Amino acid sequence: MDDKARVGERKTAPKSLPATDEALRLPAVTKKAMFPLETITAKPREQTPSVGQRATRHDGRLHGLGQTKYIDDMSFPGMIHAKIKRAGVAHARIKSIDVSEAERMPGVMATLVGKEIPVNRFGPTYQDQPLLADDIVRHAGDGVAAVAAVTEQQALDALEKIRVEYQPLAPIFDPLEAMHEDAPKVHMGHSNIYSSKTVNKGDVEKGFADSDYTFEGTFSTQMVEQASLEPHAAIAEWDPNERVTLHSSLGRITLGRADLARVLVMPINRIRIVATVVGGNFGGKNEITHEPILALLAKKTGRPVKGVYSREDEFISSTTRHPFIMKYKTGMSKEGKIMARTVRLICDGGAYCSWSDTTLSKACILSAGPYNIDNLRVEACAVYTNKTMTGAMRGFGAPQVCFAYESHMDDMAKELGIDPLEIRLINAFREGSLSPTGQVLESVVIKDSLLMATERFGWKEWKK
Amino acid sequence: MVDITITVNGEKRITSVPPETTLLKLLREKLNLTGAKLGCDAGDCGACTVLVDGVAVNACLMLAGQANQREVLTIEGLADSQKFHPLQKAFEELGSLQCGFCGPGIILSAKYLIDAHPNPSVEDIRKALSGNLCRCTGYTKIIEGVAAACRKIAGATDKAA
């Protein structure tokens, strides 16, 4: 080759490239149906009003076509599958875990136990939850070991061969019993009461003294599982620069990256989380679950690792809505005005804190209801029990207390012989009312809403 | 291994799978048709619903070998190269689906109903969807979507007649 010849020189001018696919020759395969979404583009400098416009969901078309890709619909070259072994006992000390036989099973590429995780504790408020239980199992859905294998069935077969020796410990299931000094402790050495909140406003003693009547009621709600139709799912993969990418059904990416950085002891800028279209969350996918486990298995095996929860895992191993026990005492004037209220909330906090602290705060503030109460005391606490951990679920404490204070209001209305709508109108927040924590409320439309709603659903006719 | 000859969405497919493969796994993993979903793997949620010889079934409860020589319709086969099925169009216009995970199963169950009963009542629609769970929507707009699709189809049939 001539060293002096210019290598980039064109011999002829380039023909112009076609602008559309018209120039593409007949397709080699049958044309796939293409349904492009039409986009409405405004003219330059034209102000288009958005409120009042009819809008279709941008994902509606893909959903109807069945083309939306969720995590379990994704596949990467060389991808293998992970499964997690669940403890099956509510409270026990792990004496030993033997994965040797599992590792010899066909198709198994790696196993993982809690002790191998660099920092085996995470949680949004208190970092009390292990990714895989290493010394103590605190609920039957606690993971104790994980396996990555070529097929899902091989991973499940290997789980059966993992030998765990447990020393059973006395479990505690009832939150009221768990509050006692001598109850079995879910977290060694610490009281089972792990979070307390109070709200104090005015003078409840004086309020009750000034009341014509006092009413009491105890209300309780049950544990609820979000049961989003898509189970928890994630795929972990490392690149040669030691960065991990997680495709995950996780709802909070930044929190997830922070948790992963802490658990895996690595800089946050080497963690990438791709949150994909999710098949329902409702709070259950607000925090990491198996992502660090998949990341470590992916590191060990050098392969992308996919983990999908079974429906059983969803019920026993993923967060649920807190059961609450709520004790209300309200002092009323004979005209139906609330003079004082005390509320005692006991939140069944499950085996680990998760979002209980946040839930408790919210429940505490909202427990008085949207009513003007000058004298209020709320005492709330969250209690550990050896049950599935309770975390975030639609409402975050609000649904439970709403059930309580509204039922209580109806009970009192009945006792006093006052119309249930009337009793609420008497007590409801107005413009400028103070919330239980002293916030001045603005844009308050409770009375108007109540009147409009009762008009619309025919309250007058119904109550006859 | 079991040899399977199956017509999926009008296309003949020949494949070979281990006998313990469910029809759902065959569709999702072998044929890359991921529209049918795994929600519970026990026939309780209906997210895996497909039509086998025109009949709505839970693909997670059928072994692939039992679908041999059968015709299967999945959600991917509902829209043809020209247009959407009225169910898909109605669901899009009304915003019937939210996360969309239950969508393929629900749409195929609705198709199963409409094919046999083009003029169902709201009660008929509810019963027809009894095997499909949805956690997001509360079903209201789904039922409206099915009703709207029926009206659309009836209108088109009237025009054609």
Place this chain on the structure above:
Amino acid sequence: MKPFDFFQPQSTDAAIAELVAYGPNVKILAGGTDAVVDLKHTPDSLGLVVDISRLDDLKGISLTDAGLRIGAGVTHTDIVTNLLIAEHAPALVDAARTIGAVQTRNLGTLGGNLVTCMPAMDSGPTLIALEAEVTIVGCSGKRTIPLGEFFIGYRKTVLAKDELLLEIVIPKLNLGKPASFIKFGLRKGQALALVNAASALWVENGRFKDARISLGAVAPVVIRAPKAEAVLEGQAISKERIDEAAKAAVTEANPIDDFRASRKYRSNLIEVGVRRTLTAAIDVASN
């Protein structure tokens, strides 16, 4: 699911021959609504699965000299849409409608429901009340026994390792017998019965004749309530008599206490169920 061998016999004889030849570790598969779920959860390695879902001998609904014959392989949807059953044993249509949901009814078979033999089976009570008989086929030939003798315990039938359930026959003399079925569940679809009740009876000169009462989900198998039946036989039809029979039926059952319902509540449902089905059957008789 763990691996297994798979065999699709072309005939009932071929199926039975395979059952005999292969040995004990065989599972029979029709609709799969129970069987495939079992296969997914079995911890032991599986042997052979025999798919009988396409055998013609097991299909079909027809009137024979013996009565109304329903093939074991008939699906619940087939029963719901069948005109012969609607005419001669409509309570069976009502029962089939309560099973699972649309998709599971399209797959699940009457034979499968009977052979899986769960206490809460929805097809059993009506068939017992109508005194149905079942034909079993094995390598030593066919035999016909009353359905009541087919069930012997929780998830246990008389079927031997080489036998298949072939067909179910409602005897001629019970075709058109006024009957009613009720299922109590926590929801209207995909529900496990809390209590099932079925009643079948003739009305002769304003009196009960040959009343048969059957209860499900209140004992390890579907049972008859002979004490309740005895209360009615030959007696004039009255509300008091019905109430008495309903109360008697409660004493013949042994319902469980679990998270779905307490024993007390189930006992209450037995009384309500028997009362309602007797009343409904009498209604059918007078029309």
